Amino acid sequence: MKPNHTIEAALQRKLEERKEQGLYRSLVCSDGLIDFASNDYLGFARKSILGEGSNNLHGATGSRLISGNSPEAERAEKKIASFHRTQAALIFNSGYLANIGLCSAIAGKNDTFICDELIHVSLLDGIRLSFAGRLKFKHNAIADLEKKLKKAQGNKFVMVESLYSMDGDEAPLKEMVEVCEQHKAHLIVDEAHATGVWGEQGEGLVCQLRLEEKVLARIYTFGKALGLHGAAVTGSETLRNYLINFARPFIYATALPPYTYRQIEAAYHLLPSANRQSLVELISYFIQATQSCHRFTFLKSRSQIQGIIVPGNQQAKALADHLFQKGIYAKAILSPTVPAGQERIRICLHSFNTQTEIDFLIREIENF
Numbered sequence: 001m002k003p004n005h006t007i008e009a010a011l012q013r014k015l016e017e018r019k020e021q022g023l024y025r026s027l028v029c030s031d032g033l034i035d036f037a038s039n040d041y042l043g044f045a046r047k048s049i050l051g052e053g054s055n056n057l058h059g060a061t062g063s064r065l066i067s068g069n070s071p072e073a074e075r076a077e078k079k080i081a082s083f084h085r086t087q088a089a090l091i092f093n094s095g096y097l098a099n100i101g102l103c104s105a106i107a108g109k110n111d112t113f114i115c116d117e118l119i120h121v122s123l124l125d126g127i128r129l130s131f132a133g134r135l136k137f138k139h140n141a142i143a144d145l146e147k148k149l150k151k152a153q154g155n156k157f158v159m160v161e162s163l164y165s166m167d168g169d170e171a172p173l174k175e176m177v178e179v180c181e182q183h184k185a186h187l188i189v190d191e192a193h194a195t196g197v198w199g200e201q202g203e204g205l206v207c208q209l210r211l212e213e214k215v216l217a218r219i220y221t222f223g224k225a226l227g228l229h230g231a232a233v234t235g236s237e238t239l240r241n242y243l244i245n246f247a248r249p250f251i252y253a254t255a256l257p258p259y260t261y262r263q264i265e266a267a268y269h270l271l272p273s274a275n276r277q278s279l280v281e282l283i284s285y286f287i288q289a290t291q292s293c294h295r296f297t298f299l300k301s302r303s304q305i306q307g308i309i310v311p312g313n314q315q316a317k318a319l320a321d322h323l324f325q326k327g328i329y330a331k332a333i334l335s336p337t338v339p340a341g342q343e344r345i346r347i348c349l350h351s352f353n354t355q356t357e358i359d360f361l362i363r364e365i366e367n368f
């Protein structure tokens with residue numbers, strides 16, 4: 001039996017109930033029909049308000065379930081699903097809303113979320129809205145995860161990020177999958193920071209480890225490596241239909257404009273040829289170069305997210321200010337966003353940074 005078989009069956013049952021009640025929601029494209037449905041009250045979305053040559057730069061005119069669905073949206077979702085080697089994808093207006101929508105819809109008050117202590121606030125906010133219970137386990141600690149799984153009740157959902165946004169380290173997904181299987185729990189992986197960067201073509205860590213079949217849902221965001229806006233929840237066709245019916249940020253918000261879906265699809269076409277190799281080389285260079293810098297502790301990260309621990313909010317801010325004065329922009333991450341004593345300068349490496357820039361950064365850290 002597939003790992004997520006029972007929860008998929010439960011979602012399908014809820015969808016069947018909706019159908020029996022005559023309340024089932026499904027997406028239609030309304031292009032070419034006489035419009036008595038959209039919210040485009042003044043017809044602004046019908047013409048280009050920026051003038052000639054900027055056709056289609058208009059808004060969606062309503063939620064996906066009213067007038068905001070489009071062939072562009074559905075094409076982008078098909079592309080995303082095949083790129084990340086899964087059955088289906090559903091686009092939300094942002095990663096924040098995707099996480100709120102997924103978490104609040106998938107669990108009820110008798111269920112339990114078991115979360116890594118460092119997961120993103122959008123997942124935590126979604127969990128609150130679900131009324132389900134919540135248990136935290138220590139960051140990336142399998143033994144603690146097991147302990148919490150034994151305590152959990154109802155349907156169990158384990159929530160992790162594949163690549164952590166503040167520490168730059170990755171979740172031990174293989175071990176997590178095993179533990180989840182033993183405890184009949186469902187794994188949900190937020191791939192926000194791995195999207196486009198990890199995996200052979202940027203498919204993320206789940207695909208890189210070939211765990212596609214083992215994970216209930218994955219979240220890919222477009223606001224980071226794709227340089228755009230929005231996010232997709234991927235998984236089975238049942239999950240997609242379920243979210244269309246029960247995820248409130250999807251149902252009750254105006255959709256993204258059609259040109260954004262086109263940009264998203266185009267960015268996915270670009271990903272295989274993106275310059276990941278330069279980024280990989282810069283990450284190695286940074287790790288090497290910081291080994292001789294003994295003044296501060298650096299995070300143990302092998303990803304594009306690096307960091308220097310500078311204990312104390314004042315001290316971290318002072319270093320960020322010093323760098324800023326020198327023309328370097330790196331953010332101080334203060335407590336309580338990170339635990340007190342773990343304040344840091346977060347350094348995001350990009351394929352367009354250079355070794356000279358890294359040398360300059362390290363020199364200025366040492367001069368501080």
Ligand SMILES: Cc1ncc(COP(=O)(O)O)c(C=O)c1O
Nearest residue numbers: 094095096120165190192221223
């Ligand atoms: C792990 C993680 N998930 C979700 C989000 C939210 O994504 P978005 O910025 O698209 O709302 C972020 C954004 O910082 C994030 O770091």
